[in-house]
Amino acid sequence: MTDSDLIKLRGLVDLHVHLRDPGQTHKENFFTGTRAALAGGFTTVIDMPNNARPITTKVALDQKIKSAERQIVADTGFYFGSLGDNLEEFVKVSDQVFGLKLYLNVTTGGYLLDKSYLEKIYRAWPMNKPILVHAEADVVGLVMQVVEATGHPTHVCHISSRAELEPVLLAKKSGLPVTGGVTPHHLFLTDTDSQRLGVFGGVKPSLKSASEQAFLWEHLDDIDVVESDHAPHTSQEKEDGSAPYGMPGLETTLPMLLGAVRDGRLELPDIERLCGAGPRKILGLPEEDDTYILVEQADFTISGSKLMTKAKWTPFEGMTAGGRVRKVVIRGTTAFENGEVVAKPGSGRLLRPVT
Numbered sequence: 001m002t003d004s005d006l007i008k009l010r011g012l013v014d015l016h017v018h019l020r021d022p023g024q025t026h027k028e029n030f031f032t033g034t035r036a037a038l039a040g041g042f043t044t045v046i047d048m049p050n051n052a053r054p055i056t057t058k059v060a061l062d063q064k065i066k067s068a069e070r071q072i073v074a075d076t077g078f079y080f081g082s083l084g085d086n087l088e089e090f091v092k093v094s095d096q097v098f099g100l101k102l103y104l105n106v107t108t109g110g111y112l113l114d115k116s117y118l119e120k121i122y123r124a125w126p127m128n129k130p131i132l133v134h135a136e137a138d139v140v141g142l143v144m145q146v147v148e149a150t151g152h153p154t155h156v157c158h159i160s161s162r163a164e165l166e167p168v169l170l171a172k173k174s175g176l177p178v179t180g181g182v183t184p185h186h187l188f189l190t191d192t193d194s195q196r197l198g199v200f201g202g203v204k205p206s207l208k209s210a211s212e213q214a215f216l217w218e219h220l221d222d223i224d225v226v227e228s229d230h231a232p233h234t235s236q237e238k239e240d241g242s243a244p245y246g247m248p249g250l251e252t253t254l255p256m257l258l259g260a261v262r263d264g265r266l267e268l269p270d271i272e273r274l275c276g277a278g279p280r281k282i283l284g285l286p287e288e289d290d291t292y293i294l295v296e297q298a299d300f301t302i303s304g305s306k307l308m309t310k311a312k313w314t315p316f317e318g319m320t321a322g323g324r325v326r327k328v329v330i331r332g333t334t335a336f337e338n339g340e341v342v343a344k345p346g347s348g349r350l351l352r353p354v355t
């Protein structure tokens, strides 16, 4: 096969990954995680702040960036985190991160999330950078109220159900600065798979019914992003119950989406929008020159043992994907070819927001 048989796409962007470094590098590190990104066609990833020691101070963020600098083979940016007790840190890090990630799914056990508390965090974060929320079920409605009150750009991560998507669609319709993302696991797996997968199907938000999934597909035109939510754990941790939620996704996202192209459910421009233009717009991230991937559109069977992620398992094991990445070029230099990462550790660029 020559390069001319392959399809050329711009380098993809995944705005939602957990590379586990520092703190849990037995699960993944910046080297293995960005290798997995390249193998999956992502030339840019943005890393979440919920490390073992959460990235809620400038000191912790600086240490993380330092660790990334020597290891990354894909371009890598970062988010900041908050539990509401670090508002004075926001101004110190705002030129280093692409947004603020908030975990709001804390309502189990009857605890009611306080809207005024959320609004306080919202008002402290710079207006020119998005706030990304993990908000499940009715918590999405609460977030939309705070967006309405503050006008702050907000991205709702991994929308998994009608109850989560409907308030986002309503907010969009009324002109609020809201975007939404879905994951490949919610697009391609259901609660039936969850039973089959056992602990390996454990993820937050959980896998939903086929009818909830159909609702996501029906409204895909109004969804801005496909995000992998790459959240690796070792098989052993999954089996012994010490790591209940999360699954790797960087290397299976594009192959599964290409399967949907094969099946007539998507077209290539949809992939370019959902994994390219969509996330770039949210992050204010310009295109890199001469940065592209070459993709072979051909069926293959997904196997966790062949993945670059340290996790070495996938919830899509045995499924028939519709294509895979053959070559990745970043700023004119080949970074991945013939199944091998050729980029040297540290050759990826540390990304900073433009404003």
Ligand SMILES: [Zn+2]
Binding pocket: 016, 018, 048, 229, 231
């Ligand atoms: Zn996540």
